[in-house]
Amino acid sequence: MQGGLTMERVAEKNENLWLMVVSPGIWAAHFLLCYSTTAVWCAKVVGRDGPLGEARMAIAIYTVLALAGIGIVGWIAARRQSYGSETVPQAFDTPGERHRFLGFVTLLLSALSAVATAYVGLTALFIQTCH
Amino acid sequence: MLVQIIAQNIRRHRIGGLTASQRRLASARSGRICCRRQGRKVGSLVVLGSLLVLAGCSGPLSTLDAAGRGAERIATLFWWLAASAILIWVAVIGLTVYAVRLRPEPHSQRAAKLLIIGGGVALPTLVLAGYLVYGLSLLPDLLQPAPPGSLRIAVTGEQWWWRVRYLAPDGEAVELANELRLPVGEPVEVLLDSPDVIHSFWIPSLAGKLDMIPGRVNRMALEPTKTGVFQGACAEYCGTAHALMRFYVAVEEKEKFARWLARQKQPAQAAAGPLARRGQELFLANGCGACHAIRGTPAEGVIGPDLTHVGGRLSLGAGILPNEADDFLRWMARTEDLKPGVHMPSFGMLPTQHLRALAAYLDGLE
Ligand SMILES: [Cu+2]
Numbered sequence: 001m002q003g004g005l006t007m008e009r010v011a012e013k014n015e016n017l018w019l020m021v022v023s024p025g026i027w028a029a030h031f032l033l034c035y036s037t038t039a040v041w042c043a044k045v046v047g048r049d050g051p052l053g054e055a056r057m058a059i060a061i062y063t064v065l066a067l068a069g070i071g072i073v074g075w076i077a078a079r080r081q082s083y084g085s086e087t088v089p090q091a092f093d094t095p096g097e098r099h100r101f102l103g104f105v106t107l108l109l110s111a112l113s114a115v116a117t118a119y120v121g122l123t124a125l126f127i128q129t130c131h
Numbered sequence: 132m133l134v135q136i137i138a139q140n141i142r143r144h145r146i147g148g149l150t151a152s153q154r155r156l157a158s159a160r161s162g163r164i165c166c167r168r169q170g171r172k173v174g175s176l177v178v179l180g181s182l183l184v185l186a187g188c189s190g191p192l193s194t195l196d197a198a199g200r201g202a203e204r205i206a207t208l209f210w211w212l213a214a215s216a217i218l219i220w221v222a223v224i225g226l227t228v229y230a231v232r233l234r235p236e237p238h239s240q241r242a243a244k245l246l247i248i249g250g251g252v253a254l255p256t257l258v259l260a261g262y263l264v265y266g267l268s269l270l271p272d273l274l275q276p277a278p279p280g281s282l283r284i285a286v287t288g289e290q291w292w293w294r295v296r297y298l299a300p301d302g303e304a305v306e307l308a309n310e311l312r313l314p315v316g317e318p319v320e321v322l323l324d325s326p327d328v329i330h331s332f333w334i335p336s337l338a339g340k341l342d343m344i345p346g347r348v349n350r351m352a353l354e355p356t357k358t359g360v361f362q363g364a365c366a367e368y369c370g371t372a373h374a375l376m377r378f379y380v381a382v383e384e385k386e387k388f389a390r391w392l393a394r395q396k397q398p399a400q401a402a403a404g405p406l407a408r409r410g411q412e413l414f415l416a417n418g419c420g421a422c423h424a425i426r427g428t429p430a431e432g433v434i435g436p437d438l439t440h441v442g443g444r445l446s447l448g449a450g451i452l453p454n455e456a457d458d459f460l461r462w463m464a465r466t467e468d469l470k471p472g473v474h475m476p477s478f479g480m481l482p483t484q485h486l487r488a489l490a491a492y493l494d495g496l497e
Binding site: 122125131 | 256259260263267274275276
């Protein structure tokens with residue numbers, strides 16, 4: 001009976017899939033933001049020979065924020081996944097199982113998104129100019 | 132060397148003047164299937180196959196046969212990737228053999244979980260992160276432009292040939308085509324663009340490839356480390372004759388290069404001999420000068436390649452033909468056959484005598 005949810009309350013609740021796509025969404029937004037920030041920086045601000053400078057700072061901040069966001073989603077997902085006393089596999093057609101299963105999927109997607117976001121952020125560690 | 136080995140191997144396949152397929156036919160007719168021979172045949176096919184694969188690693192169009200700074204880095208990266216791919220393959224096959232043959236009985240849940248999470252999640256993440264870091268750490272150096280004051284060459288991707296301009300420091304440009312000559316050991320800045328469609332400029336032995344995009348000038352730094360003749364190609368599908376859009380790159384000692392460039396700056400030499408002089412007249416009379424320039428003559432066209440020193444090039448028609456008088460003749464007479472889609476009309480309707488004179492003239496423009 002974790003998270004203050006009782007079996008009945010789960011049964012009543014309409015499960016939705018939105019939380020599942022939040023982490024990949026954060027990854028996509030992070031990627032797009034990094035890309036467009038650098039593009040505008042190099043094309044409009046410092047020119048093609050200029051340093052990345054503040055743009056790298058911005059990417060670092062985006063990355064920290066994105067990882068924090070994904071972390072929060074992952075934490076919620078982890079709680080849902082361990083709801084109740086059952087363990088994996090989530091194989092039964094019951095509201096509780098569904099709840100756990102969606103939590104599990106969200107958790108895995110969050111892990112994947114975190115790795116992908118970190119990989120994107122890593123670029124800014126190495127590339128220092130607009131070349 | 133490799134080529135010789137392969138040739139020997141192929142020859143060995145033709146015992147008693149029969150090719151492999153003829154022998155197969157003969158043994159099928161006599162109703163005899165010889166397993167040992169079959170086995171040996173498979174064996175030598177494997178050898179032949181791997182030799183062919185290895186032969187692909189060398190040659191004038193290979194990054195693995197690196198002759199430039201960029202290509203050297205890329206080749207090292209490739210070998211690391213190849214090595215770890217082989218390691219992973221051996222590990223996976225080893226595990227399979229272990230699970231199927233050596234210990235087929237069930238294993239503990241814990242060991243299985245460890246393998247899946249360790250080998251399936253943690254290891255790939257770490258290995259990929261390692262390679263990402265390695266690859267990214269190569270980039271700043273690979274993307275570093277040539278230092279100011281370096282030789283600059285503008286290369287424009289045309290359909291389907293390369294317009295090449297050597298830019299002197301004073302802003303004067305020497306226009307050439309379909310060939311690059313570079314001084315060994317010196318960084319060179321190559322400026323890439325295109326008037327209409329996207330091409331990609333690639334000299335595998337020297338560096339990575341870079342797109343030529345209309346409306347944009349991309350820069351690439353080349354730094355050849357070995358002398359020799361290499362090849363380049365268009366690496367982005369650009370139309371009918373894309374596969375026939377090649378060029379040669381000669382990396383030379385500094386003095387030899389300087390002499391070559393000085394010569395390229397000169398206008399064309401005068402036609403020598405009656406045949407070549409007749410060729411020059413025909414060149415102007417047949418309208419070649421509307422598309423081609425020959426500096427020092429009334430021919431000033433800019434649609435096709437500059438022909439001022441065309442006879443001194445290593446190839447013809449953007450790397451598809453050798454550069455002998457006969458090849459000039461073939462090119463003019465069968466342009467469209469040699470390069471489908473080409474933007475030069477064939478001149479096969481001209482009498483052979485005229486074509487011969489034209490060929491003598493152009494071949495003499497060294
Ligand atoms: Cu092409």
